Amino acid sequence: MKVLVVEDDVEAAAYLQRGLAEAGHAVDLAEDGVLGGAKAGENDYDVLIVDRMLPKKDGLTLIAELRNTGKQVPILVLSALSQVDDRVKGLRAGGDDYLTKPYAFTELLARVEALGRRKQTAEFEAIYRVGDLVLDRLSHTVTRNDEKVLLQPREFRLLEYLMRHAGQVVTRTMLLENVWDYHFDPQTNVIDVHISRLRGKIDKGFEKPLLHTVRGAGYVIRADAE
Amino acid sequence: MSSVPTPSRLVRTTAFKLTLVYLLVFAALSLGLIGYISATTSRLFDRQLEDEIDREIAQLDRVYRTFSLFQVMRTINRRGYRPGASVYHLTDFSGNPLAGNVSDLIFEPDLAAQADAFPVRYMRIRPSDEGGDVSHRALAKLVVLGGGYRLLVGRDVEDRIAFSTIIKQSIRYAIVVVVALALLSWLFLSRSVLRKVDAVAASSRQIVAGDLSRRLPVDQSGDEFDRLAESVNSMLDEINRLHAGLQEVSQNIAHDLKTPLTRVRNRLDETMRAPPHSPDELRAVLAAASDECDQLIRIFEALLTIARVESQSAGLTLSKTDLSALLADMAEFYEPAAEDVGMALELEIAPAVTIMGEPNLLRTMIANLIDNALKYGKASSPAADDTGDGGDDAPAGRVRLTLTQSDGTAHVTVRDYGKGVAAADRPRLSDRFVRMDASRSKPGAGLGLSMVKAIVGHHGGTLRLDDAAPGLAVKIDLPCPS
Numbered sequence: 001m002k003v004l005v006v007e008d009d010v011e012a013a014a015y016l017q018r019g020l021a022e023a024g025h026a027v028d029l030a031e032d033g034v035l036g037g038a039k040a041g042e043n044d045y046d047v048l049i050v051d052r053m054l055p056k057k058d059g060l061t062l063i064a065e066l067r068n069t070g071k072q073v074p075i076l077v078l079s080a081l082s083q084v085d086d087r088v089k090g091l092r093a094g095g096d097d098y099l100t101k102p103y104a105f106t107e108l109l110a111r112v113e114a115l116g117r118r119k120q121t122a123e124f125e126a127i128y129r130v131g132d133l134v135l136d137r138l139s140h141t142v143t144r145n146d147e148k149v150l151l152q153p154r155e156f157r158l159l160e161y162l163m164r165h166a167g168q169v170v171t172r173t174m175l176l177e178n179v180w181d182y183h184f185d186p187q188t189n190v191i192d193v194h195i196s197r198l199r200g201k202i203d204k205g206f207e208k209p210l211l212h213t214v215r216g217a218g219y220v221i222r223a224d225a226e
Numbered sequence: 227m228s229s230v231p232t233p234s235r236l237v238r239t240t241a242f243k244l245t246l247v248y249l250l251v252f253a254a255l256s257l258g259l260i261g262y263i264s265a266t267t268s269r270l271f272d273r274q275l276e277d278e279i280d281r282e283i284a285q286l287d288r289v290y291r292t293f294s295l296f297q298v299m300r301t302i303n304r305r306g307y308r309p310g311a312s313v314y315h316l317t318d319f320s321g322n323p324l325a326g327n328v329s330d331l332i333f334e335p336d337l338a339a340q341a342d343a344f345p346v347r348y349m350r351i352r353p354s355d356e357g358g359d360v361s362h363r364a365l366a367k368l369v370v371l372g373g374g375y376r377l378l379v380g381r382d383v384e385d386r387i388a389f390s391t392i393i394k395q396s397i398r399y400a401i402v403v404v405v406a407l408a409l410l411s412w413l414f415l416s417r418s419v420l421r422k423v424d425a426v427a428a429s430s431r432q433i434v435a436g437d438l439s440r441r442l443p444v445d446q447s448g449d450e451f452d453r454l455a456e457s458v459n460s461m462l463d464e465i466n467r468l469h470a471g472l473q474e475v476s477q478n479i480a481h482d483l484k485t486p487l488t489r490v491r492n493r494l495d496e497t498m499r500a501p502p503h504s505p506d507e508l509r510a511v512l513a514a515a516s517d518e519c520d521q522l523i524r525i526f527e528a529l530l531t532i533a534r535v536e537s538q539s540a541g542l543t544l545s546k547t548d549l550s551a552l553l554a555d556m557a558e559f560y561e562p563a564a565e566d567v568g569m570a571l572e573l574e575i576a577p578a579v580t581i582m583g584e585p586n587l588l589r590t591m592i593a594n595l596i597d598n599a600l601k602y603g604k605a606s607s608p609a610a611d612d613t614g615d616g617g618d619d620a621p622a623g624r625v626r627l628t629l630t631q632s633d634g635t636a637h638v639t640v641r642d643y644g645k646g647v648a649a650a651d652r653p654r655l656s657d658r659f660v661r662m663d664a665s666r667s668k669p670g671a672g673l674g675l676s677m678v679k680a681i682v683g684h685h686g687g688t689l690r691l692d693d694a695a696p697g698l699a700v701k702i703d704l705p706c707p708s
Contacts, residue, residue, distance in 0.1 A: 180559060184586050184589050185524060185528075186597075189563070190562070190563045193563045193565075
């Protein structure tokens with residue numbers, strides 16, 4: 001993927017560039033809002049990472065201007081402001097996701113990849129498939145190896161989100177925000193317990209597990225073990 | 227020091243301005259009043275004198291006409307030497323005195339020609355033993371009797387003049403006394419006001435200099451200074467409380483954040499000094515450091531949230547929130563986690579209880595309470611378990627989440643059936659960084675209940691920690707909109 005990082009802190013920008021490059025993405029840097037706007041206008045990026053506080057032009061203004069000129073590129077907003085209303089402001093300005101500093105790089109990478117994927121699969125898919133696991137979004141049914149799997153509504157949404165991002169790492173915070181729509185820190189390993197329950201329903205008794213834990217990052221659902 | 231008021235400071239006081247205004251108004255008023263009174267009384271006196279003069283002239287004229295000039299002269303001589311007698315002077319047409327009680331008479335002939343009374347100066351004839359007589363003032367009238375005889379009758383006005391002199395004198399004294407009193411009251415007022423202001427200023431300076439325990443003086447007089455000082459003092463109490471809280475927090479931060487920071491730093495230092503041989507070992511050290519940093523970030527976030535919630539005035543972010551649904555959702559969210567640690571989450575939730583709230587804060591509140599109950603609310607220690615009826619396959623513990631509503635208040639209770647908390651420790655429980663678990667073996671920073679307390683306060687509710695025997699019951703009352 002081609003990513004533009006608009007960030008005035010040189011060290012933070014270099015850190016992002018190194019990390020994203022290691023994950024196989026091409027990264028451009030812009031150190032202020034004006035330059036960021038120019039680069040985003042000239043090139044076709046898959047994802048934009050925009051810091052909220054930027055010299056010359058504030059991050060939210062930059063995003064609003066890009067959206068006004070019809071740019072559809074997914075944008076991840078970075079900010080030191082962590083409260084829910086700050087988040088709402090960031091998303092209302094046209095951001096697609098919001099991440100608070102300090103963040104773990106794995107969290108950022110997972111979100112950037114989720115955003116990049118979203119662009120490719122914008123159209124509605126009725127059926128998600130991972131190996132022999134099939135989720136039908138219309139009839140709300142899940143089968144594994146043609147055997148029906150009974151899920152609670154919340155478990156269904158959890159699996160739906162994981163399968164929409166099949167092959168991508170999904171962090172606990174992403175699950176909390178997207179499956180439960182919770183924006184607080186539950187402190188304990190509540191999400192892990194939900195995942196292990198789900199795992200018990202879809203993977204138990206099968207030779208090849210599909211739902212994997214990625215240490216220090218989150219979870220991924222995929223058919224072929226790497 | 228400026229504790230003694232200097233004249234220029236006294237002049238600048240409000241008391242001085244007030245005194246000056248009152249003084250001027252009072253002086254103008256009393257001058258006007260006295261002037262009016264003395265003018266009317268002297269007019270009254272004059273008229274009375276004139277009346278007396280007219281009456282006497284009429285009498286003497288009647289005597290002249292009925293009897294003779296001689297009879298008039300006799301009457302004059304008889305009356306003229308009584309005490310308090312009028313002034314009489316009878317002359318013939320050429321001005322030779324015929325009778326009377328005056329030795330010398332001075333007046334303006336032009337004025338005398340008119341019918342009105344006119345002022346004269348005269349000297350009274352006295353019995354010979356009294357010498358050195360002085361000239362007196364009188365008011366007189368002159369009439370011409372038949373045959374060219376001219377009669378002057380007058381009344382002495384020295385008494386009246388003396389009277390008005392006394393009045394004028396007393397006015398002067400009164401004004402002097404009033405001014406003196408005004409000056410005195412101004413001095414007294416200004417000095418007492420300045421003294422109070424100075425006391426307040428001195429206290430304020432000390433408070434500004436950092437002595438937050440100091441209070442403005444209150445002398446129980448109940449005046450406006452007292453009322454002002456009382457409200458400033460209660461403001462200072464609040465500031466002092468916040469300040470104390472801040473100090474406590476910074477001490478706690480110093481302790482609870484510095485310790486893990488030092489740990490991370492030491493571990494990294496050690497790794498730099500003696501790098502481990504395998505990359506896996508190195509990675510393990512770095513992963514541990516990274517985890518420790520994550521925990522620090524969480525503590526910071528929690529502290530920031532508490533500070534934000536405590537400093538923000540409630541009402542800004544509150545909206546109608548279905549507390550019943552929120553609690554049910556949270557219970558569903560935590561149910562697997564409870565089961566995972568072998569505990570049961572029991573619910574007793576009244577439907578459709580609505581409050582004014584901020585959903586994310588309320589969720590944080592419930593999450594902290596359930597989390598605490600799951601961590602500390604296990605029924606009993608394993609040793610105690612052995613003595614119990616081992617055949618029972620009941621879960622290791624229960625957590626009961628209750629929501630009821632009465633009289634416009636929503637009651638949320640989270641109770642566990644664990645060891646509970648000693649009554650002496652309960653009030654301290656919601657302070658920041660306080661942990662009952664002295665060994666600090668369980669994860670957490672001791673911020674959970676202070677977060678809950680801050681959130682409850684933000685929603686205008688109350689937090690109570692009760693002994694549920696067994697276990698701890700955290701009771702929260704939140705106001706419902708009517």
